[in-house]
Structures are given as structure tokens and as C-alpha cells.
Amino acid sequence: MKRVFEHPAEAQTGKRYWRSVGELSDTPEFRAWLEKEFPAGAAQMEGDEWSRRGFLKLMGASMALAGLGLSSCRRPEAHLLPFSKSVEWAIPGKPLFYATAMPRRTGALPLVVGTVDGRPIKIDGNPLHPASGxxxxxxxQASILxxxxxxxxxRFVENGKTSDRGAFDAYLADLRDKMAADGGASTAFLVxxxxxxxxxxxxxxxxKMFPxxxxxxxDPLLSEAPNFxxxxxxxxxxxxxxxxxRADVVLALDSDFLDCGEGDVASSRAFASRRRVTAAKDTMNRLYVVENRYSLTGAMADHRLRIPASQIPAFTHALAGKIAAATGDGGLGSVIATLTPAAGAMQFDDRWLTECANDLISKSGASIVIAGPHQPVVxxxxxxGINAALKNVGTTLLIREFPRNPKTNSILQLASEISAGRIKQLFILGGDPVYNAPCGLAEDRETRQPLNWADxxxxxxxxVRVGYYEDSTSAxxxxxxxxxxYLESWGDALTSEGAYLxxxxxxxxxxxxxxxxxxxNDLLxxxxxxxxxxxxxxFRATAPLGDLDVAWSKLLRDGxxxxxxxxxxxxxxxxNAAGGVAHTLWSSPPAPTPDSPEIVLVRSYSVDDGRYINNGWLQEMPDPVxxxxxxxxxxxxxxxARHIGVETGDLI
Known part of the structure; x- marks a missing residue:
């Protein structure tokens, strides 16, 4: 016999737990949705003693005796209709699988999506492509939610009010004429x-249309330093x-490359393949990690050194000095020739540093040193330079041809243009810069006060904002x-290694x-x-072999x-070029102290930079550390913690 379990009433005292982002914000939209979806429980959100449920319990008998019945309390009926035309190739209850890809900041991930009755329900990696395997x-996995x-x-929204596609098309046509009047000089895109x-x-x-x-x-989690x-x-x-x-020895400097938010699935699988021993001749790799916090990559380390993030440049300089002295490489020597650590720089464990350098040198051509994306250009x-001195470039570190548009600007450059009053039309595709852009992007020309992106x-x-949620930027x-x-639109993308998906x-x-x-395309x-x-x-411009239709079908089938x-x-x-830039940009800050601590903000393993905050599966995924x-x-x-007088569990 089935039993109906009632959700226990919320405690009137103690900590209060919210069940969704909407309940936390308690917006009018959430109230309206709750009233529509759960009319029997909406009144309990008010915290009143007389809830709707309590009222119905009290008045149910008297209403029945009065002959009113409860038919007026029923929710509106919805009628289900059968397929008048079945989905192509669909057999009821049998899944169909299609190849696609999920766009990511460092490169798209090849996927195979299972659909049932025309609805996607399950995501797996594409076994035909090495970027996923x-x-x-x-x-x-959670993106399907x-x-x-x-x-x-x-909905389409204009100035906070609901509109439609037709009104936006008319607005876009007028805006296109304004943009053409000055050749796009007052137009900008942030993507x-x-x-x-x-x-x-x-x-x-x-x-070409707006030169x-x-x-x-x-992207708040991408830095220009690696590209530069x-x-x-x-x-x-x-x-x-x-x-x-291909690497026998790996050194990660503030790089959590085993986390797919910073790295990718291919890197994790490649590293893990060298940790499996299936024959007597197989050897395992060794991982050295230098980081400021305990990470997934640090958890896998054979040798781990914890130092502040601001001291990574000084550590790298010390390591480069030992490798340059041992290899006599001129390129690395040019990079560090004029660099000197600050007087208050941190002193490192020389034995750890020396053993790490010797291990890398002993595996010349079969080692790799990788720096985190948020470390500075130097x-x-x-x-x-270290990888070049170790003969790793071309073996464990490939230089892939990856076309980039030289006219691409940063958000700092765009902020300067907006502050100067040169931008009149701004198109924001994705992201939420009002929420996650750095503070003080520009300076007010009159008051000299810093301006945030919202200002x-x-x-x-x-x-004009194209966004997945109506968020701070949309407002x-x-x-x-x-x-x-991405599961309901056509597109294409490149993997982190440049493969076309x-x-x-x-x-x-x-x-x-x-x-x-x-x-x-509409803007054009x-x-x-x-x-x-x-x-x-x-795809036609890639010059596929043979018949175009056959090649297109193969692309969709394989992904x-x-x-x-x-x-x-x-x-x-x-x-030589690297040495000149390093000399100009070199900075070695002093080591942090208890009275002058260092605060490092990092991405979440579950909700990334906050974009998955409304995804219940990821919200409930425990942090791996x-x-x-x-x-x-x-x-x-x-x-x-003892110095500032806090303990585990304190709210700060």
C-alpha cells in the first residue's frame, strides 16, 4: 500500500535552509510561480499562523455540508494529444543517439546525446574523438538540466517590459541604419x-559592413596572460x-589542469593513462605541484609544495636559474638575465627546488612545465623558456597553429572606450559582466572615481543583451x-587542440x-x-572531399x-623578444604576512564562475576537496586562523 509522506514543517527557530535561488531572493516572480505551481502550499511561505492548508482543514466540513464541494479548488485541466505525425526515425521507448558538442571556454567537448520521443535525456562523450574518448x-552531464x-x-524584453520578436526585428532594422551612418565607430560587441x-x-x-x-x-576565468x-x-x-x-615528469605551477573547468577531459585522460601500469615495461609519471591551495591536481601530486600565489613568480625564477645553469640554454638565459627577486621575497626549500630541477633535467624532452592561466605574463x-631549455617544445609541448583575429579587444579596452563616450550601441552575447566583471574598470573623467561595469x-x-537568464546585465x-x-540550436566549435566539431x-x-x-545573421x-x-x-569553405552532401552527413554522424x-x-x-617583455613587466611582490594576508578567489568546482548556480545537480555536488x-x-x-581568532565553522 502506498503511503504519502508529508514534508516536515519548517522549524521556527535555528538555521533556515532555502530550496532554490528563487526562494532565497523571494522575488514577486517566484511568488507568482509558487502560487501557480503549488497553490496548496504557497500561503505557508508567508509565515502566517493561518495558512491555506490550515484554513481548508478548518472549513472543509462546513463547505461540504453547505453543498459547495471542492470542485472550484481544482487546478485547470490540461489535455494531452497524441502525435499526429511521429518524430522522424522514432520508435516509442527506443532511444536515438546524435553527435554534437558542448561549447566551453577552453575548447568544445564532443558529445553523444540520447533522445527518447524527440527529447534529449542523456549525455555521454563521443567515443570516436580523442578529445572525449x-x-x-x-x-x-548537468547541462541537460x-x-x-x-x-x-x-521572453523578449524591452526596457523591462515583455515584447516580441517582431518588435525587436523592427528595432534592429533602425539600429542597423544608425550603425552604418558612422561605419560602426560607435558600435561594440562584448562576447x-x-x-x-x-x-x-x-x-x-x-x-566589412561596419569597418x-x-x-x-x-570571461572572468580567462586571462590574457597565456595568449600574450x-x-x-x-x-x-x-x-x-x-x-x-608523453611526459615522464610534470611540474604544475598554480595550474589545476586535472580540473575540467581549467583544463579539459583530454588532458585528464592523457595524464591518467601514464598512471596505469599494465606491463612490466610500463613506467608511471611523476607529478610535482606548486600551489597556494589544495586542488584536485595537488591531490594527485607525488611531491607538493604550498606557497602563496604571489610567490609563484619568485619560485619560477629560482627554478629557471637552476635549469639555465645546468643546460646553458641561451634563450632561457635571455629571459631571466635582468630579473632579480625582491628583498622581501619568500625563501624556498632549496632541497625541494633542486630535486625538482634535477628530475626535469634528467627527463629532457620527456618532461613538461605548465603554469596556471592566472599567473602573470612573466x-x-x-x-x-624552461620548456625550450629542456627540449620539451615540439615533443611534450606542441605549438599549434590557431587563427586569432588581431582586432579582438579586452574588456578593459572596451571600458575605456565607453568611459570616453564613444560607444552608443553595445551588443552583449552571453556572460554577465555586471555581476562578474572586475571593479574599477575605468575612471570617471571628472570626479576621478573608479567606474564599475554597471556604471x-x-x-x-x-x-542589446542575448542571455540565458534575465540577470543583472539584462536589467x-x-x-x-x-x-x-546548445542542445536546441545549430552551431560549430573547435576543441582545445583545434579540431572542428x-x-x-x-x-x-x-x-x-x-x-x-x-x-x-539578423544583425547583418x-x-x-x-x-x-x-x-x-x-563547412563548405573547409573544402571537404567528395560530394558536399555526403561529407555533411558524415560530419553530423561522426560529430x-x-x-x-x-x-x-x-x-x-x-x-630575445621574451626577455625584453619580461624585463619590462617583471614584478616580485614581498611575501604575505599575518597582518598583510593574501586573498585568492578561485572558481567553484560545482557552479564554476556562478553560471550554474541554478542547476540543482551541480548545487548538490559536494566539493571534491x-x-x-x-x-x-x-x-x-x-x-x-588562530592569528585572527576564528575556528572551523565560524561565519565570516
Whole structure:
């Protein structure tokens, strides 16, 4: 016999737990949704003694005696209709599988999505592509829940009021004329990194139509230091590809490369492959980690050294000095020739440092040194110089040809343009800069006070935002456009190593969402395409072998284009150029003290930079280090905790 378990009443005293982001914010929209979805329990949220349930219990008998009945309390009936036309190839109860890809900040992840009756329900890695090998990570698995998230954006909004696609199209046509009047001099785009060739192609067409427009990319967890260091060391259009499967010794400097939010699935699988011993001749790799906090990569380390994040440059300089002296490499010597540590710099364990350097030198050509993306340019240059001195460049560290548009700006450059009053039309594709952009991006020209992104965005007359949620950035925009999920839109993307992947929809847009490439195509004034036409145009330019239709079908079936070659550049390190930049940018801050501590803000293993805050699966995933769920923690050493007088569990 079935039993109905009533949820226990919330305690009137003690800690109060919220069950969703909406309940925490307690917005009018959440109240309206609660009243509609759970009418029997909505009144209990008010905290009144006389709730609706209590009222019904008290008055139920008297209403029945009065002949009123309870029919008026029923929820509206909904009628289900059978398929008038079945989904293509669908057999009821039998899943169909399609290849697609999930765009990520460091490179897309090849996937296979299982659908039942035309609805995606399960995500796995694409076993045909080495970037996945059939594996995924937590973010890919949980992304299917975002597709069905009822809190995602479902409407076109103009100045806070609900509008429609027709009104926005008319507005966009007028705005296009304004942009053309000055050649796009007052137009700017702020976008997230998606590595989409089709978006880059449409950007090129926009730059032809509006040659003076500005294009900026921003992600709170990406830094310009690695790209700038790579450009100086190996030339333009370069990207460093680590090959952990070839490395016998690995040194990670503030790099959590085993975390798929910072690294990728391919790197984790490659490193793990060298930890498996299946034959007597197999050897395991060794991992050295230098970091400021306990991370997933640090948990796997054979040798781990904990130092403040600000002292990583000084440690790298000391390591580079030992390797340069042992190898006599001129390129590395040029990088560190004029660099001297500060007087108050931290003193390191010389035995640990020497053993690490000797181990790397003994595995010349079969070792790798990698720096975290948030370390400054000088650290990136020294790390590239160390790898060049160890003969790792070209073996364990490949230099991949990776085209980049030289006109791409940073959010700092865009903020300066907005502060100067030069931007009148701003298009924000994805992200939430009002929430996560750095403070003090620009300075007020009159008051000399720092300006945050919210202050800057308010000064732009026409702001159009394409976003997955109606968030802080949407609230300060003239138009908000609902963004499409990657499982309901056509697109393409590159992996972290540059392989071309197809993104195909599993379902029609649930709430009329618009993808980035569809929006840019509308901005160009081109005819609206319902199918894969925009992606096919990009794919056609790759010159596939044989018949185009056959090649396109193979792309969709496999999920990737095998005919596009991956080109590596010569393993030549420009030590002279790197040395000049390192001399200019070198800074060695003093070591932190208990009275002058160092605070490091890092991404969450579960909700990333906050973009997955409304994903219940990820919210309930324990942190792999602290095991905390639905909470955050300030991690500090016991000595510092005693110094400031706090204990584990204190609220600070």
C-alpha cells in the first residue's frame, strides 16, 4: 500500500535552509510561480499562523455540508494529444543517439546525446574523438538540466517590459541604419569565448559592413596572460598544446589542469593513462605541484609544495636559474638575465627546488612545465623558456597553429572606450559582466572615481543583451533576447587542440531562444535560416572531399570533420623578444604576512564562475576537496586562523 509522506514543517527557530535561488531572493516572480505551481502550499511561505492548508482543514466540513464541494479548488485541466505525425526515425521507448558538442571556454567537448520521443535525456562523450574518448565531466552531464530549467529566459524584453520578436526585428532594422551612418565607430560587441568558426565568419562579414566596430571578449576565468605570452614566445596565431601522455615528469605551477573547468577531459585522460601500469615495461609519471591551495591536481601530486600565489613568480625564477645553469640554454638565459627577486621575497626549500630541477633535467624532452592561466605574463614566458631549455617544445609541448583575429579587444579596452563616450550601441552575447566583471574598470573623467561595469553600461543608449537568464546585465539593457541552449540550436566549435566539431540541435527551441550566430545573421540583415544553413556555409569553405552532401552527413554522424588537418608550427622559442617583455613587466611582490594576508578567489568546482548556480545537480555536488554542498568556505592555515581568532565553522 502506498503511503504519502508529508514534508516536515519548517522549524521556527535555528538555521533556515532555502530550496532554490528563487526562494532565497523571494522575488514577486517566484511568488507568482509558487502560487501557480503549488497553490496548496504557497500561503505557508508567508509565515502566517493561518495558512491555506490550515484554513481548508478548518472549513472543509462546513463547505461540504453547505453543498459547495471542492470542485472550484481544482487546478485547470490540461489535455494531452497524441502525435499526429511521429518524430522522424522514432520508435516509442527506443532511444536515438546524435553527435554534437558542448561549447566551453577552453575548447568544445564532443558529445553523444540520447533522445527518447524527440527529447534529449542523456549525455555521454563521443567515443570516436580523442578529445572525449567517450568521457565527459560534471558540467556536460548537468547541462541537460539547464535545457529544461523553468527559470531560463523565455521572453523578449524591452526596457523591462515583455515584447516580441517582431518588435525587436523592427528595432534592429533602425539600429542597423544608425550603425552604418558612422561605419560602426560607435558600435561594440562584448562576447564570451566559444571558439566557433561560424561566429568568426559572421564577425568578418560584420567588420566589412561596419569597418570601425569594436569586438571584445571577456570571461572572468580567462586571462590574457597565456595568449600574450604565447604570441611573444612563438609568434602570432599560436596555441600551446600540452601532451601529458608523453611526459615522464610534470611540474604544475598554480595550474589545476586535472580540473575540467581549467583544463579539459583530454588532458585528464592523457595524464591518467601514464598512471596505469599494465606491463612490466610500463613506467608511471611523476607529478610535482606548486600551489597556494589544495586542488584536485595537488591531490594527485607525488611531491607538493604550498606557497602563496604571489610567490609563484619568485619560485619560477629560482627554478629557471637552476635549469639555465645546468643546460646553458641561451634563450632561457635571455629571459631571466635582468630579473632579480625582491628583498622581501619568500625563501624556498632549496632541497625541494633542486630535486625538482634535477628530475626535469634528467627527463629532457620527456618532461613538461605548465603554469596556471592566472599567473602573470612573466611567469608564462619563463615557463616557455624552461620548456625550450629542456627540449620539451615540439615533443611534450606542441605549438599549434590557431587563427586569432588581431582586432579582438579586452574588456578593459572596451571600458575605456565607453568611459570616453564613444560607444552608443553595445551588443552583449552571453556572460554577465555586471555581476562578474572586475571593479574599477575605468575612471570617471571628472570626479576621478573608479567606474564599475554597471556604471559604464548605464551610459550606453542602446544595449542589446542575448542571455540565458534575465540577470543583472539584462536589467541594465534596453533589450534582452533569450539565448538558445546548445542542445536546441545549430552551431560549430573547435576543441582545445583545434579540431572542428558540429553542434546540432536535439529539439526545437523550447522558449524561442536565439543563438549567437542567428543573432549576428539578423544583425547583418540576411534572410533568416531555420536549418543548418549558416554552419553549412562555413563547412563548405573547409573544402571537404567528395560530394558536399555526403561529407555533411558524415560530419553530423561522426560529430567532427576528419579532413581538416591540424598544423603544428616549428618549435622555435624567441628568447630575445621574451626577455625584453619580461624585463619590462617583471614584478616580485614581498611575501604575505599575518597582518598583510593574501586573498585568492578561485572558481567553484560545482557552479564554476556562478553560471550554474541554478542547476540543482551541480548545487548538490559536494566539493571534491572540502566536501561542502550548497555552501562556500574560506580556506586558511591553522596558524592564520588562530592569528585572527576564528575556528572551523565560524561565519565570516
Amino acid at each position: 567517450g568521457a565527459t565531466d560534471a558540467f556536460a 539547464d535545457l529544461y530549467d523553468p527559470a531560463r529566459s523565455q 564570451e569565448e566559444t571558439l566557433s568558426p561560424t561566429r568568426e565568419r559572421l564577425r568578418g562579414e560584420l567588420e 570601425r566596430m569594436r569586438w571584445a571578449q571577456y 605570452g604565447t604570441q611573444i614566445s612563438f609568434g602570432d596565431n599560436s596555441r600551446v598544446i600540452p601532451r601529458f601522455d 611567469v608564462q614566458l619563463m615557463v616557455y 559604464l553600461q548605464k551610459t550606453v543608449p542602446d544595449v 541594465l539593457s534596453r533589450w534582452h533576447i533569450p539565448a538558445a541552449h 558540429a553542434i546540432q540541435p536535439m529539439i526545437l527551441p523550447l522558449f524561442g531562444g536565439v543563438s549567437d550566430i542567428e543573432f549576428l 540583415g540576411q534572410p533568416r535560416l531555420d536549418g543548418p544553413g549558416l554552419v553549412q556555409e562555413t 567532427f570533420a576528419a579532413h581538416i588537418p591540424l598544423r603544428d608550427k616549428p618549435p622555435t622559442f624567441n628568447g 572540502t566536501k561542502l554542498t550548497w555552501d562556500n568556505a574560506a580556506l586558511m592555515s591553522p596558524a592564520f
